[in-house]
Amino acid sequence: MKLATWNVNSLNVRLPRLLPWLASEMPDVVCLQETKLEDAKFPHDVLHDAGYEAHFAGQKTYNGVAIVVRHGLAATDIVRGIPGYADTQQRVIAATVDGVRVMSVYVPNGQAVGSDKYVYKLGWCDAARDYFAATLAAHADVAVAGDFNVAPEDRDVHDPASWEGQVLVSEPERAAFRGFLATGLVDSFRLFDQPPGTFSWWDYRMLGFPKNRGLRIDHVLLSKALAPRCTTCRIDRAMRKGEKPSDHAPVIAELA
DNA sequence: ATGGCAATGTTTCATTGA
Numbered sequence A: 001m002k003l004a005t006w007n008v009n010s011l012n013v014r015l016p017r018l019l020p021w022l023a024s025e026m027p028d029v030v031c032l033q034e035t036k037l038e039d040a041k042f043p044h045d046v047l048h049d050a051g052y053e054a055h056f057a058g059q060k061t062y063n064g065v066a067i068v069v070r071h072g073l074a075a076t077d078i079v080r081g082i083p084g085y086a087d088t089q090q091r092v093i094a095a096t097v098d099g100v101r102v103m104s105v106y107v108p109n110g111q112a113v114g115s116d117k118y119v120y121k122l123g124w125c126d127a128a129r130d131y132f133a134a135t136l137a138a139h140a141d142v143a144v145a146g147d148f149n150v151a152p153e154d155r156d157v158h159d160p161a162s163w164e165g166q167v168l169v170s171e172p173e174r175a176a177f178r179g180f181l182a183t184g185l186v187d188s189f190r191l192f193d194q195p196p197g198t199f200s201w202w203d204y205r206m207l208g209f210p211k212n213r214g215l216r217i218d219h220v221l222l223s224k225a226l227a228p229r230c231t232t233c234r235i236d237r238a239m240r241k242g243e244k245p246s247d248h249a250p251v252i253a254e255l256a
Numbered sequence B: 001a002t003g004g005c006a007a008t009g010t011t012t013c014a015t016t017g018a
Helices: A011-025 A044-049 A116-138 A171-182
Strands: A002-007 A029-033 A052-057 A065-070 A075-080 A092-097 A100-106 A142-147 A185-187 A218-223 A230-235 A251-255
Touching (some): A002 A011, A002 A142, A002 A218, A029 A100, A029 A142, A052 A075, A065 A075, A065 A092, A065 A100, A092 A116, A116 A171, A171 A185, A218 A230, A218 A251
Parallel strands (some): A002 A029, A100 A142
Antiparallel strands (some): A029 A065, A052 A065, A142 A218
């Protein structure tokens, strides 16, 4: 199974990038974040014609997640949101695909350390951690893929000194990310040797991408039963180039 | 070489993202 995650920063705008990428990369499952579409406007017909079935949880303007599955594979037991956690923001959808419990997650950005949004982020991560733990208790094979809005370590940051203490790298956020791992998840990217300076997000401003001033904040986490099946994990940096790129690049993991 | 903010709606600016 080839499993990818991509924060598209508006599915509407990114469809002309997504469709040829699906055709060339041919992933089996794609977790999308920041679709920014209410469900009535989700382009499921277009994706269907492209050979994929989409399951989604969206809202107007902000957030929105989806799990897109190649025809021939069934997605079952769709669950939207975090059960038992009241949240007006659409940030999680889960489905079982080919025996793997797949979760597409969009962790809150947090805006600035100490802000209301930062407090919301940390509280959301607590609820998500409990949800991941419950999912791991019920399923051996789990993949949690998405935009975590946390760079786990300094090597995931282009310039750790300039980012120290800032949102996306602050210690409470990194502790929350370690809390995800502590439930029994593994960062698939770090199962393999990776080139230094590999990131998944670059600011649109200030020549962020040309200067490779990026962060690795998009991740594919695998349960310990599933991790040994992972043969590769890479970030598709080429998708940050060209016409109207998202500010995020896809992360692609392959499972034998 | 890459590209010098982008997307949305509240729309000609404010808000949010990271």
